[in-house]
Amino acid sequence: MIEKNEGVRSIVIFSGDLDRLMAGINIAIAAVSMGLPVNMYFTFWGLNALRKENFNTKGYGLFEKLMAIMMPAGPKKLTLSKLNMGGLGTWMMKKQMKIKQITMLPELIKMAQEAGVRFIGCQMTMNMMGIKRDALIDGLHFTGVAGYLGEAEKSHFNLFI
């Protein structure tokens, strides 16, 4: 291994668009495969990709319940940033992805976690949107912006998606 493999690579996922998520996670998978440690920070709409599909919001307040219903729950519910056309475009693209053996987002997330990408949730966004830790998939870490900056300072690259 060469020297530059010290320190992490930081990817901030702000967007909750299917295409942007796929790009970010594919970069992360390739990076860890090449021996480069990766931290992925999920904030704002990006957190929706990490939500459990059928989470019971019992005990949540009205605002939190509404947010939980209005936002896409989990990677299967995300749509393309372009050409979505009320879901038709996303449906067509997913069909093409199957035909062309492109790995789908839910599997990509699983693969990335298994390959050692550190998934980190933004605690502030979660507080704001009323997303509790148990509403998200397992194996996550949580931090604030200072925690992200502390690692990003040592990063060789830093992407904001």
Place this chain on the structure above:
Amino acid sequence: MADSQIDAIGLQCPMPIARISADIKKLESGQTVEVKADDPAFEEDVRAFCRVSGNNLEQIEEIDGIYTAIIKKC
């Protein structure tokens, strides 16, 4: 004959690289893995993979759109 074989034909970027990485972890230093892939960007990718991960690209050839690479674990 390589110590390990990977058939990555039909797989899209970055999965051939992810497969190589997973395989190479199981090998001892000095052992080799042979990879077949048809991703048109595979040659560039596998060269970068070897350079960054510190492994040795022993051989790469392309016949009719199928790349065959031999990587030695360092």
